[in-house]
Amino acid sequence: MEGGDWKNNIISQLQSRNKRETIAFQDIITFQSRLFDNVNTLKNENLQLTLLNERIRYSNTESVLSSGGGVTNERIQALEQKILSQQEELTSMHRRRGESAQQIINLNAKVHDLEKNLQAKDIIISENTALIASLRAEIQMYETNMAELQGLNQVLRDEHQALQIAFAAIEDKLRKSQDENRSLVERLIKYKAKDADKMNEENEHFLKSSNPTAFFINTFGRVSFGKKSDKVRKELEEAAREGGSRSSGGSGGSADDKIMDSLPYYATSLPTKVALRFDAHDGEVNAVKWSPTDRLVATGGADRKVKLWDVSKPGLIENKGTLVGSNAGVMSVDFDATGVYIVGASNDFASRVWTVGDQRLRHTLTGHSGKVMAAKFLGEPTKVITGSHDRTLKIWDLRSRMCTETKFAGSSCNDLVTSDGAGSTIISGHFDKRIRFWDIRTEMSANHIMLQGKVTSLDLSRDSNYLLACVRDDTIQLIDLRMNTIVRSFSHESFKVGCDWSRAAFGPVGRLLAVGAADGAAYVWNTHSGRLEAVLKDHTSAVTAVSWHPQSGLLASVDRGKRAVIWGDL
DSSP: OOTTHHHHHHHHHHHHHHHHHHGGGHHHHHHHHHHHHHHHHHHHHHHHHHHHHHHHHHHHHHHHHHSOSHHHHHHHHHHHHHHHHHHHHHHHHHHHHHHHHHHHHHHHHHHHHHHHHHHHHHHHHHHHHHHHHHHHHHHHHHHHHHHHHHHHHHHHHHHHHHHHHHHHHHHHHHHHHHHHHHHHHHHHHHHHHHHHHHHHHHHHHHHHHHOGGGOEEOTTSOEEOHHHHHHHHHHHHHHHHHHHHHTTTTTHHHHHHHHHHHOTTOOOOOOOSEEEEEEOSSSOEEEEEEOSSSSEEEEEETTSOEEEEEOOSTTOOEEEEEEOOOSSOEEEEEEOTTSSEEEEEETTSEEEEEETTTOOEEEEEEOOSSOEEEEEEOSSTTEEEEEETTSEEEEEETTTTEEEEEEEOSSOEEEEEESSTTOOEEEEEETTSEEEEEETTSSSEEEEEEOSSOEEEEEEOTTSSEEEEEETTTEEEEEETTTTEEEEEEOOTTOOOOSTTOBEEEOTTSSEEEEEOTTSEEEEEETTTOOEEEEEEOOSSOEEEEEEOTTTOOEEEEETTSEEEEESOO
């Protein structure tokens, strides 16, 4: 509505309202006018009758004086009677006039009230008119802002699309480089394995010819000789590290597996002495994990941080970075197979993915309604599986940055593992004492195993044949996944599980297992014989988690009193 049209509209509205509110009193006003006219008429008649009465009296007086009184008395009585009737009529007229006056007073009071209401409504109309004008100005401003934001949003969409295209191209290039590097590392490993076999043959020939009792059989059942074998082993490890660093960790996990399988002289020594001890966090340390490619260990704590520690230098611990972004305590950490990415599960109902190299937060995975106790990479760096106290498991696709599937377990999840490299089978441990097996192609769990206490952690052997379960009844259960049966149970009279998220772990070759206890010790058992090999005592509070280095056999343990300990020979 432009110009003065709004004024005309308001005037027309006021006129229509005035007409609507006065038409109800139109009859009363007309009746009042009639009453006024009747009163004036009666006044005139009364005045005329008064004059006529005076004239009659005067004429009667004269008649009485001039003639006798017979007929005159009768006329006087008739006139008096007439005057009396007129006086009565005048009295009734005055009564009616009083009633009409009272009605007029009442109507005037109503008119006064209506005028007050009309004034109040006029004030409200003026206020609303001003408000309408201000709201129109505000709407115009918002429309301008919305147009600007739409333009900016379109620019951001175009930039995002361009970045996605560039990212896809870079990712494709990285994948090709990783494949090429993996092929080169495999070829290098084969050549080194051949050199190792040749060296073993020479050692065997040398020992047979010089000192037949100097050789020994290692854990892989092959002959090896100390110093030369150690030299070859170091060369192989250095070659694997070089291959992993050239690909930015792209194939470190698979290369390490191949190295472990090809090393004829490798054996995991039992770590018995403290190599390093340090305060990892400002509060409880809930999680610890070794990188699959370097001597880099990650810890997660109640101070909402994930920290990276370099232990490659003997006797020296170096903080390589702090990964921030979590709003509550970090309950678990996990590297992907390449060692490039790390995922942390948090009590703030979310999980986060960082890159190890630049320590930048890449993804925040929100969607759970309870604290997230476990997060693992699902076969590849672009997929993550999380387990939460909201009794669900969620599968995340980092490329689309969304949850692709939710599995309803019916019980709080404390830990989970994936049983093969492709990540097609998921195993989860729960508060209701069950271990559940999931096929990612179906929604329901395939089967489950019932234990005697709630499950605090799970770990998988390197060949994916055996599952390790830490149970709140103070036992460690070894499960053969080929038969889905418990084959061995580990316990000790002094071993007590310290918390609901206590983490147990297989050693690098699966012959040892380690777990922390409430008394501040780390217990190490032999998985083949069931014998308790060592009780590593250095912590002063309950040990929450342990982790074995995949190549060197170093053991890392953390506790609820902010302490971390590295066991073994650096």
